[in-house]
Amino acid sequence: MNTEPGAVPDPQMVRQAIDWMLRMGSERASPRLQRQCADWRAADQRHELAWQRIQAMSQEVASHYRAVPGAGQALEASAQRLGRRQALKLLGVVALLGSAGWLGRDLEQWQQWSSDFATGVGEQRRFNLPDGSQLQLNTHSAADLRFNARQRLVSLRHGEIMISCQPDSRPFQVSNRDGLFETAQGRFSVRQQDTCTRLSVTSGKVAIYPAQGGALTWAQAGQSWQLDQQGLRLIARPDMDMGAWADGLIVTRDMRLQAFLEEVGRYRHGYLGCASGIADLRLSGVFRLADTDALLALLPQTLPVQVRTRTRFWVQLEPA
Incomplete structure (x- = not known):
């Protein structure tokens, strides 16, 4: 078990870490309690990962509330009306709700356990596929592989991938929420964002089949395309090299x-x-x-x- 930023904490360990955080605050972190907490963290690397993740969340939420006028005073007033432990639990719940987007990202990572290929935040990985092609995953991405006698299919669940496709009698396909991308040979990346999908072709050519229907479009080497609910459009002058992350x-x-x-x-x-x-x-x-x-x-x-x-x-x- 590693404790790098991209590692995924165990949900049970996260709950234990939250309990330790509440105890450390409510009992004013006595030397004995500090030793007990340190022993718990040292007993298992998963404990330390969960502890660091909860501490990071707490710091981020605190910074957000400091930026909202009156939020800190309101929380303090609530704490004064309650007992110390009850107040800390209340603030802990507010923090968890206030950072729903942050936690949602990690909950999404937990869901990645069911994916064939996945990366955490800041992590990039490269995989050799059964046909000799290569799959690269960018930060915080997940994909599934479906290879059989008739097809070579990668399903992008979220994030970004780069495909370096070897020639084969079967077409190579990448599917996601917005469409299907197919090639016989070449190198291309597919990035699924909140509201659209972007395709960038480094070599070869890629056929685009929008999920909403419409005519087949061929993306040529050197081109970048955006696909969303409004349709498909060529990105004439991208402000970023969409495939550079692979290097x-x-x-x-x-x-x-x-x-x-x-x-x-x-x-x-x-x-x-x-x-x-x-x-x-x-x-x-x-x-x-x-x-x-x-x-x-x-x-x-x-x-x-x-x-x-x-x-x-x-x-x-x-x-x-």
């Missing part, structure tokens, strides 16, 4: 700073954003994904910004 890079072309930070945020836990006054600054360059903290530290060298870090899980760029 561990983000390559931007006159990209808005806010959009860039949203992209970097896919590879790390917690909040990453910028002040509204600098959101429209433009950025072009090649950045390595291996260390997102080091990546962010480079930005003040080319843009009039500064990096403000409250915790490792709360980072914001502000005007220099």
